[in-house]
Amino acid sequence: MEVTLRILRYDPESTSAAPTLTLAAGEPAAGAAPSMGALAAPAAPAPAAPEAGASAGGAATAVAVQTASAPAAAIPVGGPHWVEYKLNVDPMDRVLDLLIKVKADQDGSLSFRRSCGHGICGSDAMLINGRNRLACRIRVDQLGRKISVAPLPGLPVVKDLIVDMNGFFGKYRSVKPFLINDQPEPERERRQSQADRAIYDDTTKCILCAACTSSCPSFWARPEYVGPAAIVQAHRFIFDSRDEGSDERLEILADENGVWRCRTIFNCVDACPRGINITRAILEVSSAIVGRRG
Numbered sequence: 001m002e003v004t005l006r007i008l009r010y011d012p013e014s015t016s017a018a019p020t021l022t023l024a025a026g027e028p029a030a031g032a033a034p035s036m037g038a039l040a041a042p043a044a045p046a047p048a049a050p051e052a053g054a055s056a057g058g059a060a061t062a063v064a065v066q067t068a069s070a071p072a073a074a075i076p077v078g079g080p081h082w083v084e085y086k087l088n089v090d091p092m093d094r095v096l097d098l099l100i101k102v103k104a105d106q107d108g109s110l111s112f113r114r115s116c117g118h119g120i121c122g123s124d125a126m127l128i129n130g131r132n133r134l135a136c137r138i139r140v141d142q143l144g145r146k147i148s149v150a151p152l153p154g155l156p157v158v159k160d161l162i163v164d165m166n167g168f169f170g171k172y173r174s175v176k177p178f179l180i181n182d183q184p185e186p187e188r189e190r191r192q193s194q195a196d197r198a199i200y201d202d203t204t205k206c207i208l209c210a211a212c213t214s215s216c217p218s219f220w221a222r223p224e225y226v227g228p229a230a231i232v233q234a235h236r237f238i239f240d241s242r243d244e245g246s247d248e249r250l251e252i253l254a255d256e257n258g259v260w261r262c263r264t265i266f267n268c269v270d271a272c273p274r275g276i277n278i279t280r281a282i283l284e285v286s287s288a289i290v291g292r293r294g
Contacts (some may be wrong), residue, residue, distance in 0.1 A: 001088070001089060001090075001091060001140070001145065002086060002087065002088055002089075002145070003086075003087055003089055003098070003140060003144075003145045003146070003147055004084055004085070004086060004087075004145065004146050004147070005084070005085045005086075005087055005098050005099075005102065005147050005148075005149065006082050006083070006084050006085075006146070006147065006148040006149070007082065007083050007085070007099075007102070007110065007148075007149050007150075007160070007161070008080060008081075008082055008148075008149070008150035008151065008160075008161075009080070009081055009082070009083050009110070009160050010079070010080040010081070010157055010159070010160060011159050011160070012157065012158070012159065013159075082148075083107075085102050085106055085107070087101055087102070089101070089140055090140070091139070091140050091141035092139055092140070092141065093139065093140050094135065094136050094137065094138060094139055094140075095126075095128055095133075095135040095136075095138050095139075095140075095143070095147065095149065096114055096117060096124055096135040096136040098140070098147070099112055099114075099135060099149070099161075100114075110160055110161075111158075111159045111160040111161065111162050112124065112126070112135075112160060112161035112162060113161070113162055114135070114136065116136075117136045118136060119134050119136055119137045119207075119273060120207060121207065122134070122207035122208050122209030122210075122211075122273075123209075124136050125152055125209040125210055125211040125214075125273075126149050126150065126151065126152060126161055127149070127150040127151065127152060127153060128143070128147065128148070128149050129143050129147060129148055130148070131215075131270070131271065132152060132153075132211040132212075132214060132215045132271040133211070133271075133273065134209060134211070134273045135149070137273055149161065151163045152210055152211070152214040153214050153215070153220065154213070154214045154216075154219055154220045154223070155167070155168065155210065155214055163210075163214075165210065167223070168208075168210050168213060168227070168229070169208075171226045171227055171229075171230040172208065172229065172230050172233055174226065174230065174252065175226070175230050175231070175233055175234035175249055175252055175253065176234075176237070176245055176248065176249055176252075177230075177233040177234065177236070177237065178237070179237065179240070179242065179243055179245075180237070180243055180244050180245030180248070181242060181243060181244050182244060183244070190242045192240075192241055192242055193241075196240075196241040199239045199241075200235060200236050200237075200238075200239040200240055202276050202277055202280075202281065203232045203233070203235045203236040203276060203281050204236055205274040205275070205276050206229065206232050206233060206236070206274065206276060207273070207274060208229060208233075209273060210229060211271040211272060211273060212227075212228040212229050212232070212267075212268035212269075212271050212272050212276075212278050213227035213228050213229045213230075213268070214271075215267040215268055215270070215271035216228055216265070216267055216268055217263070217265055217267065218261045218262060218263050218265070219261075222257065222261060224257045225257050225261040226253065226255075226257055226258055226261075228262070228268040228278045228282065231253060231258075231259060231262075231278075231281065231282050231285055232276060232278055232281050232282075234249045234252075234253055234285065235281040235282075235284065235285050237249065238250065238285060238288060239284070239288075246288075247292065250285070250288055250289050250292055253285055253289065254289045259282055259285050259286040259289065260286070262279070262282045262283075262286075264279055264282075264283070266279050
């Protein structure tokens with residue numbers, strides 16, 4: 001079947017003029033541009049990406065549309081622009097397969113991240129038809145003959161579909177996502193009952209793809225917000241019966257940019273490719289903070 005693949009292209013190094021786009025999260029890496037994923041990011045899940053969208057502040061942004069067959073001189077230089085590619089594909093192909101086809105056969109300059117290709121590494125999270133998804137998991141038959149792909153919203157753009165994850169991982173590290181236990185090591189493993197393990201089982205599934213954080217309107221509005229992914233990682237250790245660092249993590253998340261920024265919009269739950277009930281985890285952490293103070 002033939003499909004039209006529409007990709008939002010942008011190379012910050014090809015222009016000295018910064019685009020009028022917002023929502024940079026954290027400190028961008030050298031050469032990274034402000035976020036432009038918000039061009040197609042709905043406040044709530046939508047079945048298809050808008051055409052030339054608006055930033056989270058509501059300001060319209062002009063985005064040119066070109067076809068891959070256009071002369072090189074006709075392709076806009078510098079600004080963000082949509083490029084359309086015609087592809088013959090199998091209905092069971094994944095969006096990642098389509099991106100690889102484009103890079104191999106039509107445009108070698110296309111840039112995107114990928115690694116395992118099986119929904120485990122989280123490298124290829126993108127805004128696909130208006131919703132954050134993993135390119136290696138969503139199939140053509142689930143999307144139809146018109147597919148749009150843009151970088152994750154709310155994160156600085158490095159090039160094309162690659163976003164700067166420095167700020168995201170900085171917040172991840174800030175919640176101390178590792179076991180803290182100063183007791184002498186036992187002869188064997190630190191044992192735990194099945195019931196204790198079940199308490200935080202859901203949040204062990206996180207693959208740090210940033211799909212949840214970059215779908216969060218609270219994060220778009222206040223990039224300092226630690227974000228759903230970091231809270232999920234903290235939850236995994238806060239409720240681990242073998243861990244002794246819960247109080248420290250709860251103190252970190254009680255900050256003004258911690259759990260209280262969540263507005264229970266549930267975008268994160270819809271975006272998570274692992275099916276984690278993220279909003280519930282956030283509420284459990286906030287309840288633990290209140291209980292600790294009480």
